[in-house]
Each structure stands twice: as structure tokens, then as C-alpha cells.
């Protein structure tokens with residue numbers, strides 16, 4: 001009898017007790033709005049911003065309503081306007097081109113390479129087409145960030161990093177989010193810290209920080225921020241920056257602060273699980289494991305492997321057989337967007353270029369969540385199931 005996995009791919013861990021107590025305190029005093037503070041109280045949101053800025057080694061931080069909101073705010077804050085073009089990854093998810101569309105700009109898609117990062121040759125070739133790169137570290141894969149920054153600096157491109165999948169990751173020891181002008185993070189349930197919804201934005205650029213804060217809906221209360229530039233910077237931008245409300249509230253901030261203190265421990269736990277799956281599927285005939293470069297410190301909260309150049313119906317057969325044994329896989333070759341999974345050519349609001357290199361790779365990408373509620377034995381079992389089913393389909397069983 002074949003073994004069947006019975007766990008849930010969407011079940012996260014409970015919110016830690018310390019975070020629950022902090023949330024209860026906010027609920028008891030009732031001051032949920034970030035600017036509703038008593039006496040000399042800083043407020044949970046301002047404290048979260050100060051702590052996250054320090055944790056990331058950034059000067060400024062802004063907490064907002066979602067990761068997608070952080071991306072659109074970053075674009076506006078660096079000066080992207082209606083009608084501009086913005087470079088971005090062909091391999092990413094809906095909120096990334098969505099944030100570009102939100103500011104009335106147009107995405108210019110850059111190819112994905114076989115290691116699932118942005119193709120640096122294609123980026124160099126398209127570098128004269130836009131002044132901003134919205135770089136998605138999709139599914140936690142970091143490209144050679146030294147080379148990417150060299151290309152962008154030479155071309156005068158401002159880099160915004162979408163770190164929705166790389167909170168706590170690093171390239172050559174520099175944290176993801178600290179290479180470009182702005183780093184954006186998501187605190188949504190399926191990411192690395194969980195407040196249901198939420199986003200964080202970091203930068204060292206004082207004007208970008210001041211604009212982002214006003215954009216997020218600070219009214220003239222920006223003086224209550226702890227990880228913000230001085231009032232003279234706000235004076236320069238306050239009358240020309242629109243208020244597009246998307247603030248974080250003190251309840252979510254209270255839930256996030258203890259989780260962020262635990263980030264390193266959680267990253268290590270994700271990586272143990274990732275390696276268990278990776279080891280289990282390595283060497284399966286027909287399956288390519290994605291190489292993780294030595295310079296990359298990653299957060300293995302999901303895993304991808306490639307069924308490169310397989311016919312679509314064979315990949316679908318693998319997915320069907322794995323699903324029948326309780327293993328939920330996603331596929332970036334689906335012709336239509338399914339649940340959270342989509343492709344660059346899913347979106348009709350933007351021009352869809354012909355990207356045959358990306359199409360070949362996307363058609364081979366199989367993707368799986370690795371929640372922390374999985375034990376190492378769960379991960380080993382899942383890997384055995386994938387290995388058996390990929391092997392069976394590959395050998396034509």
C-alpha cells in the first residue's frame with residue numbers, strides 16, 4: 001500500500017503566547033490606531049518600526065497594511081509616475097506587477113534563469129528601458145546581488161527589493177532588502193511572520209522615507225514615528241505627497257514584535273525542513289533540484305524543483321498523482337492563474353511580451369509550501385512520495 005501524507009500545506013503555527021498577551025493588552029486599552037497613544041507612550045507600531053529598522057540595519061522603517069501596499073508605496077516614494085515603465089521579474093506573483101499597475105506604470109518583464117532568479121543578461125540588455133527595477137526575490141531565490149547592483153548602478157536604475165519571500169535571507173552576508181534603495185516585506189499569514197495582513201518598508205534614503213510615511217496616511221502626525229527622518233525632511237515633501245491611507249495598526253504590530261525577535265530561530269527551522277525535502281528528492285530521474293549558491297543565505301519556507309522540458313500532460317500527471325497521496329504541488333506552467341499561482345502573461349492590463357526562455361522554465365517549475373507545522377519526518381515522507389510519483393511518470397509507469 002502506498003503511503004499517504006495527511007498533513008495540511010496551509011496550516012501555520014499558532015501565534016506565540018507572548019504575542020497573544022501583547023495583543024490582549026492593546027485590545028484592553030483600545031488604542032488600536034497607530035497615532036492613538038496615551039501620554040508619552042510610543043505605540044506598538046512605532047516600536048515595531050524602530051525594532052525592525054535596527055534588526056535590518058536600516059535607518060528608516062514604515063509599517064503598512066500589506067506587502068503589496070509597501071511595494072506600491074515604494075514605487076511612488078522613489079518617484080514612479082503614471083505612464084512610466086518599471087523593470088520586473090517574469091517569474092513572480094500577482095502583487096508585483098499589480099503594484100506597478102497600481103501607480104499607473106507598465107511592467108517590463110525580465111527573463112527568469114534556471115536557478116529561478118532574474119536573468120542578469122536579460123536585465124543588462126533591458127537596462128535602458130526603465131529607471132526603476134522592482135526586483136522580486138521570488139520564492140526566496142536571491143540572484144548574484146553584487147552583479148545586479150553593478151548593472152543597476154551603471155545604468156542609473158533605482159532598485160526596490162520585494163522581500164516577501166526573503167525576510168531574514170542574505171547575499172554575501174548583506175540582508176535581502178539592504179542592497180537596493182528600498183526593501184519591502186509582507187507579514188501576511190503565509191510569509192515569515194504572521195499578522196494576517198501587514199507589510200514593512202525599509203530604506204536609508206530620508207526623502208523616500210518621508211514620502212512613504214506621508215503616503216501611508218500619516219496626516220501631519222509623522223512626528224510620532226520613531227524610525228523616521230527629522231521634521232525638516234517632511235517640510236520639503238509634505239505638500240506635494242498625497243495621503244493614500246494604508247497604515248498598520250497597533251494590534252498587528254503587537255503580534256509582530258515578538259515574532260520578529262524569533263526570526264532567526266524560525267529561519268533555521270524552515271531550512272532544516274527544506275533540506276530534508278531537498279535531500280529526499282535529489283537524484284530523482286527527470287527532476288532538477290534548484291542549486292543554492294554558497295553566497296546565499298535563504299529561508300526555505302517553500303521549495304521548487306524543475307521538471308524541465310517535460311510535456312505539460314506529464315507534469316499534470318505528477319501533480320495529480322502527488323495530490324492523490326496528499327502532497328499539494330503548484331505548477332507555474334498552468335495556462336490560467338490558479339489560487340495564488342500566476343504567470344507574467346496572466347495579466348491583460350499590461351503588454352505581454354514574448355519570453356520563450358522564461359516560458360520554457362516556468363513550464364517546468366513545480367512549487368511546494370513548507371510550513372513550520374511539518375515535522376522533519378513529514379518532510380521526508382513528502383519527499384518519498386514526490387520521488388516515487390515523479391519517477392513513475394518519468395519512466396512511463
Ligand SMILES: Cc1ncc(COP(=O)(O)O)c(C=O)c1O
Pocket residue numbers: 066067068069092093095096136138139162164165185186187188197198199
Ligand atoms: C512575491 C510576492 N510579493 C509580494 C507579495 C505581497 O504581499 P501581501 O500579500 O502582503 O500584499 C506577495 C504575497 O503573496 C508575494 O508572493
